[in-house]
Amino acid sequence: MFNKAERIKKYLRPEMYPSIFCTGCGIGNVLNYTLRALNECRIDLDDVVFLSGIGCSSRLPGYIDADGLHTTHGRALTFATGVKLAKPELNVVVFTGDGDCAGIGGNHFIHAARRNVDMTVIEINNYNYGMTGGQASPTTPVGGLTTTSPFGCVEQPFDLANLAIGAGASYVARWLPSYPYEATASIKKALKKKGFAFVEILIACPTGFGKRNEIDDTKENWDWFKDATILKGDYDRLSDEEKQQNQKILLGELQNIEKKEFTEEWRKLVDSLADK
Ligand SMILES: Cc1ncc(C[n+]2csc(CCOP(=O)(O)OP(=O)(O)O)c2C)c(N)n1
Ligand code: SF4
Numbered sequence: 001m002f003n004k005a006e007r008i009k010k011y012l013r014p015e016m017y018p019s020i021f022c023t024g025c026g027i028g029n030v031l032n033y034t035l036r037a038l039n040e041c042r043i044d045l046d047d048v049v050f051l052s053g054i055g056c057s058s059r060l061p062g063y064i065d066a067d068g069l070h071t072t073h074g075r076a077l078t079f080a081t082g083v084k085l086a087k088p089e090l091n092v093v094v095f096t097g098d099g100d101c102a103g104i105g106g107n108h109f110i111h112a113a114r115r116n117v118d119m120t121v122i123e124i125n126n127y128n129y130g131m132t133g134g135q136a137s138p139t140t141p142v143g144g145l146t147t148t149s150p151f152g153c154v155e156q157p158f159d160l161a162n163l164a165i166g167a168g169a170s171y172v173a174r175w176l177p178s179y180p181y182e183a184t185a186s187i188k189k190a191l192k193k194k195g196f197a198f199v200e201i202l203i204a205c206p207t208g209f210g211k212r213n214e215i216d217d218t219k220e221n222w223d224w225f226k227d228a229t230i231l232k233g234d235y236d237r238l239s240d241e242e243k244q245q246n247q248k249i250l251l252g253e254l255q256n257i258e259k260k261e262f263t264e265e266w267r268k269l270v271d272s273l274a275d276k
Contacts (some may be wrong), residue, residue: 008035011045013065020059024210024218026203029177030124031060033201034093037187048091051080053100056131056205057124060095074105077112080119081262088263091191092119098139099129102158106138113167113196115262120190120197123160126205134208145212161200165255170195172255176202176225179251186253195261202229202249 012035021027038048045066052058054073061068071079076094084092101109101123112119128146129135136146136153139160143152161174171193173186183201190197204210204221215221232252235243 004036007039008032011035011038011064011066013063016063019063021056022205022207024204024206024216024221025056025130026126026177026201026205027057027060027124029180030057030095030122030183030201030203031063033177033180033184034060034095034122034187035064036184037191040184041188041191043091043191047089048093049083049087050093050095051076051083052095053097053105054131055097055100055129057095057097057126058100074100074103074108076100077105077108077117077119077121080121081112081115081117084117084119084263085266088118088267093191094119094121096121096123097130097137098123098125098127098160099135099137102138102160102163103129110163110167113164113169113198116168116170116195116259117262118194118196118264120187120193120199122187122190123198123200124203125160125200126203126209128205128209130205130208134205134212140209144209146209147212159249161198161250161254164196164198164200168196168259169198169255170257170259170261171197171253172199173253174200174202174249174251176222176229176251177204178222178225182252189253189256193256194264195259 050061050068052061053076080092080094125139127140128137135148138158140153161172164172175183186199190199206216210216215224229251230248232250
């Protein structure tokens with residue numbers, strides 16, 4: 001009955017448009033892929049709650065016609081853990097930025113992954129604090145120009161997908177907006193995964209990081225990402241020596257394992273104590 005665009009339009013709040021996002025920003029693509037994934041999984045929006053912290057990327061729940069919690073900076077995962085414990089039947093989806101997730105929220109991020117709380121975390125990495133004027137974030141690459149690193153960033157960045165894997169996440173994937181089908185497929189898997197599922201999408205922020213690093217044109221920006229990344233399948237075919245020399249960021253499904261999930265284990269404990 002609906003064409004593809006119509007199918008996801010029903011999930012949006014038209015009164016929220018035009019959006020706050022700058023031309024060429026990748027955040028809208030991420031919303032598109034998330035709504036497509038929900039639609040293809042046939043998940044009723046009444047069974048989902050969207051959470052976020054603070055930042056451009058954290059504005060996404062406001063555009064979706066569903067229950068949402070726009071929380072405090074860096075704290076989306078703590079609220080999300082509370083929602084999941086109180087209402088385990090809900091699908092909990094978090095939108096967060098690299099600053100929100102790994103700067104101010106870094107501690108909550110590693111512990112939510114360690115506990116393996118059942119939620120889908122969609123982290124939108126634009127290599128800077130977009131909303132507040134383009135300061136360096138924990139993912140700004142070495143040499144990256146930002147308002148707080150005007151001569152080039154000298155800090156080593158986090159690889160947030162690797163950090164999620166190291167901390168204990170069940171599912172981890174990373175994509176660019178230029179891989180729409182693959183990104184949507186990973187979000188679908190993340191939604192279905194019982195446990196902490198982390199999908200990172202690397203996006204252009206033409207107004208902040210893009211402008212300062214002379215990649216504010218959308219095509220140039222997308223080309224820059226293509227050069228800076230390598231598909232996991234291609235990486236796996238490299239020789240050991242080539243792998244050691246690889247500087248490119250891996251794209252693809254990076255982790256998919258089964259392990260005990262926090263909410264279920266906690267519920268079992270509470271029930272066993274109630275029987276005593
Ligand atoms: C406690 C607190 N500290 C600082 C801020 C200011 N602040 C708002 S958004 C933001 C950075 C957001 O960066 P990121 O999460 O990467 O999102 P983006 O805007 O890049 O999507 C900061 C520092 C705040 N709102 N609250
Ligand atoms: S400042 Fe950057 S992240 Fe924020 S809306 Fe503009 S392009 Fe997107």
